[in-house]
Amino acid sequence: MQIDERKQKILWAVVEDYIATAEPVGSRTIARKYKLGVSPATIRNEMADLEEMGLLEQPHTSAGRVPSYLGYRYYVDFLMHPPGVTDEEKLLIQENYRAKVQGVGEVIKRTGQILSELTSYAAVVAAPYASPPAVKHVQLVPFTGDQAMVLVVMDQGAVHHRLLDLPPHITEEDLAKISQVLNAKLRGIGISEIKLTILHEIYGELIRYRRFVTGVMEALRSIGPGHEQIYLGGLFKMLNQPEFKNLERVKTLLSLLEQEDFLCDLLASQTDGSVRVRIGREVSHSGIDGCSVVTAGYTIGGRLAGVLGVLGPTRMDYARVVSVMSYLTEQLSRVLEEMLYGQKTG
């Protein structure tokens, strides 16, 4: 059996209606609302076919139909028409960024807020993690008598800091000198690219402080790519969805979402700037059944810089979410580029 045009229309109608109402969709409803020019009986027959093909499901014998996982997949891949973003929404988004924002963290937060605002689902946004982030500047700063702080500025504006124990009898000038050497050797290099040759060069010039420099390098390595700031918000919006009237579900979901590792996992698989939809079981995490995740990458200077995502029930308004996400990543990329490289070069 194949999916002819009428079947497509019916599948489309079922998915759209179910997304809108959260109620199983009956043949009568489709005939009435979507005027396909055929009677409910015909639609019933077609729906029985679609069920046999695994695209629809029946909660129980005498209920309407509900899209199956495959049904959603087919809808997302072939049937939906992302409606784009209205002018008002565009304005809203741009307003949101126009307000004076201080630093990347603020931008990320605002992005998350507006994302959940516009979609009514939970939003997750990872701050730029950059692939790979390159060191822009390293600075050792005396802190207490026996501790120093290592400051590392990355080329995309992130700043990391670590505290380090100082060896005895090291002076502020020593620190400045070490900073200087580290800068000369590391600037423009990704953390993960720090290889033995560079290490040897550094040790060569700083042989006196070998042990301390080892500590510094360890601290640098501990920065790694992952575990940047992650924004999560809009949870309460998602609870308005009827699928979350079950408290047990809310609990397991919340306990997952509180773990940053989990959020990282959700976003990590995004490897380019496209919009990616993972439906139900495709979100491979136990305890998060019946949910879908839409992720999209944003870029800085053309390279993937970070990911934002929307988490909602499988019955998610995919078309809308995809529209919002693609416009939003575009804007976010633009804003970050302007911010980090200046208006002129952006």
Added chain:
Amino acid sequence: MQIDERKQKILWAVVEDYIATAEPVGSRTIARKYKLGVSPATIRNEMADLEEMGLLEQPHTSAGRVPSYLGYRYYVDFLMHPPGVTDEEKLLIQENYRAKVQGVGEVIKRTGQILSELTSYAAVVAAPYASPPAVKHVQLVPFTGDQAMVLVVMDQGAVHHRLLDLPPHITEEDLAKISQVLNAKLRGIGISEIKLTILHEIYGELIRYRRFVTGVMEALRSIGPGHEQIYLGGLFKMLNQPEFKNLERVKTLLSLLEQEDFLCDLLASQTDGSVRVRIGREVSHSGIDGCSVVTAGYTIGGRLAGVLGVLGPTRMDYARVVSVMSYLTEQLSRVLEEMLYGQKTG
């Protein structure tokens, strides 16, 4: 009518039992479990008195009694015996801090996690906001061709950064020089203490860069004291409490907790290192009925440095929470002091 010892015992028993079971407490239960040496009938009479005094309430005529707001207040003020913390729990807390922790942020996060772990309620922890934080180090770092990053390390380990437009034709050496002057003038001074005299001194030495330095100073001022990192966690734990089986409540609560302003408000009123219990209506925030908040300050060098709090239902195990909080703030103060001032001076 006054509260004699027997009434106290009965009130105590009602509160304890209700906290433990979340069920209205009947006279029979009290007679059986708390062996006061009197019959249920006597207890009934006493309970009627306590109700008349406003310390107990009846959900409906034929249910047991439940503490009223005043009842909880009386219990917290006069009747409860904080049980202290068991040795295992002490060990657990100390283990938690012993693990290698990187920076203040990590300590705050871990504190929040263990706090909600030990109490089963939601935990809120504000990173040290310090009164006032003093500048430890200022550093200007060239970023892109026409932007520089201002790094400010505060004496309690926080690091702030801001991006700034550079005037044309400024060199890296210029930046280094400006950094040096700023450091000399600002080190040890609180952001809010930067007064005109200091400003004049700086301008005097850096007259050439006057406009740029103005920008730097503005950036510094924008750091301000408030809005440090706030940890919030353990929400899903709180949902196990039967009072949150009502989804509507969970939603309003979540929407409040997602606003950092709200969390700040919750913690802000704490002005010393003591443990403070606010019950029900005392938490003056609409939309958060039936909840109590326990806050406590932690100190660094004897001065209030930050606040942690527990948010739970009015039927909260106050005795336990107070015990945990007072031990935890003690430990947290110790850990932070060691971290920021070094083991020897702590």
Added chain:
DNA sequence: TTTAGCACTCTAAGGGTGAGAGTGCTAATC
């Protein structure tokens, strides 16, 4: 003053019922 006994009240859980929505099948129609 305390206690036993008892009638009374209220809730929450269980079970039965009927309306409503939707289906699948069959036979008639285009």
Added chain:
DNA sequence: GATTAGCACTCTCACCCTTAGAGTGCTAAA
């Protein structure tokens, strides 16, 4: 051969009723 009207059937959900259970207040006795 595809489509449709008609109809019997199924299943859920909301509603009502009933009852068990827990707890009370009152009264009278100890």
